[in-house]
Amino acid sequence: MAHPNSFQWVGSAPANVVWQRLGSDYVAYHRPSGKTHFLNAASQFLVAELLEGPLDTDSIVQAFQQDGASAADSDPAARSAIVELLDRLERLGLISRV
Amino acid sequence: MNPAETSPLRLLNLPRHEFLERVHSGIGIEVGPLTARLRIRCPDVAERFREFYRDHPVAPNNRIFSFHAWLDRRHSLVPWRSPLVRFTVDGRVPHEDMPASHGLAVLEWGMNLVIALRFHCFLMLHSAVVEKNGHALLLPAAPGFGKTTLCAALSLSGWRLFSDEFGILRPGTTDLIPLPRPLALKNESISVIRDFSSEAELGPEIEGTRKGTVSHLKPPTESVVRAAQTASPRWIVYPRWQAGADCRLQEIAPVESFMLLATNAFNYEVLGETGFHTVRRLIETTRSYRLVYSSLEEALEALEALPELDLPDGG
Numbered sequence: 001m002a003h004p005n006s007f008q009w010v011g012s013a014p015a016n017v018v019w020q021r022l023g024s025d026y027v028a029y030h031r032p033s034g035k036t037h038f039l040n041a042a043s044q045f046l047v048a049e050l051l052e053g054p055l056d057t058d059s060i061v062q063a064f065q066q067d068g069a070s071a072a073d074s075d076p077a078a079r080s081a082i083v084e085l086l087d088r089l090e091r092l093g094l095i096s097r098v
Numbered sequence: 099m100n101p102a103e104t105s106p107l108r109l110l111n112l113p114r115h116e117f118l119e120r121v122h123s124g125i126g127i128e129v130g131p132l133t134a135r136l137r138i139r140c141p142d143v144a145e146r147f148r149e150f151y152r153d154h155p156v157a158p159n160n161r162i163f164s165f166h167a168w169l170d171r172r173h174s175l176v177p178w179r180s181p182l183v184r185f186t187v188d189g190r191v192p193h194e195d196m197p198a199s200h201g202l203a204v205l206e207w208g209m210n211l212v213i214a215l216r217f218h219c220f221l222m223l224h225s226a227v228v229e230k231n232g233h234a235l236l237l238p239a240a241p242g243f244g245k246t247t248l249c250a251a252l253s254l255s256g257w258r259l260f261s262d263e264f265g266i267l268r269p270g271t272t273d274l275i276p277l278p279r280p281l282a283l284k285n286e287s288i289s290v291i292r293d294f295s296s297e298a299e300l301g302p303e304i305e306g307t308r309k310g311t312v313s314h315l316k317p318p319t320e321s322v323v324r325a326a327q328t329a330s331p332r333w334i335v336y337p338r339w340q341a342g343a344d345c346r347l348q349e350i351a352p353v354e355s356f357m358l359l360a361t362n363a364f365n366y367e368v369l370g371e372t373g374f375h376t377v378r379r380l381i382e383t384t385r386s387y388r389l390v391y392s393s394l395e396e397a398l399e400a401l402e403a404l405p406e407l408d409l410p411d412g413g
Binding site: 020 | 352353357370375
């Protein structure tokens with residue numbers, strides 16, 4: 001398995017996903033699969049960061065910490081939850097590795 | 099309003115003998131945006147059909163029909179078993195034959211099945227829809243949550259019935275399209291609605307169906323006569339009848355409403371991105387609530403007060 005920092009993550013190409021903000025939440029339509037996804041606060045934050053530009057896993061964890069959303073930098077469980085979330089969003093096609 | 103005064107020929111305008119003759123070979127009926135050709139060869143069901151659809155326009159036989167449905171009486175191969183009915187749509191039999199005594203319910207459920215599986219030119223939400231003062235109220239719910247009962251009570255209380263089952267709209271638009279048909283009340287709901295209004299025109303109680311005892315409520319005349327008039331959605335209320343519960347109407351987040359609406363729709367995924375944008379627009383132009391209730395009167399009171407919640411200081 002590749003080291004988490006040997007690659008970067010990026011939000012899926014705009015051509016693949018239609019994002020829609022509804023109130024304070026997001027829904028996403030993934031064109032290749034035809035599936036609709038409902039994003040919770042953590043997922044929204046993560047995807048929004050990655051839509052700005054590519055980040056490696058450490059930078060994402062750091063961004064979470066700066067946002068106050070998680071004590072990820074000092075808490076291995078929180079870091080592992082973020083890594084799990086990245087994997088899940090990748091499986092859904094909402095983010096990808098570059 | 100007397101439907102006989104309006105231009106289309108309605109079922110009630112046909113003399114009984116002419117109706118019976120035509121329904122035996124196939125009669126065209128306009129049901130909202132659909133035109134069905136129905137052939138009913140079960141005399142008792144034909145008579146009931148005539149009562150419940152008497153305000154619906156009759157379509158000429160040279161039309162192109164949305165679907166052709168037949169209901170035929172069949173004799174059981176087992177001599178001591180009661181007779182059966184067979185529902186056929188466009189030459190295909192979608193399910194096994196049912197007891198003849200369930201005929202009207204079989205016809206109505208068969209039509210529901212055809213509509214839900216066939217008409218993907220519409221986005222079809224699993225929702226009751228009623229309208230008042232030009233504003234449509236959607237009541238999406240899973241079976242058993244009290245959707246039809248609430249819809250029946252609203253349609254007997256000054257709200258215009260669109261449907262107790264289908265919230266339909268053309269993809270890319272948000273206007274809801276009426277599809278007024280008889281409402282299938284089940285079990286305890288039958289006496290609830292009978293007690294609720296003396297104007298409720300209920301059919302016979304059909305016992306032992308796969309959904310228990312069923313009785314059909316005739317759609318109000320005005321709802322059928324105005325079936326061509328669409329309405330803009332304003333509220334989406336997810337009802338849930340719960341024994342002994344205090345009536346609670348609580349606003350929910352748009353994203354939660356989106357999820358509930360899309361997952362309850364008949365063909366959201368079939369329509370792909372068009373379905374996504376249609377639901378999105380629907381959510382953006384409405385406010386969504388959850389309604390938990392045990393008293394029908396209290397639920398109606400809460401729904402009548404919805405316009406007040408739209409005021410800036412409401413809610």
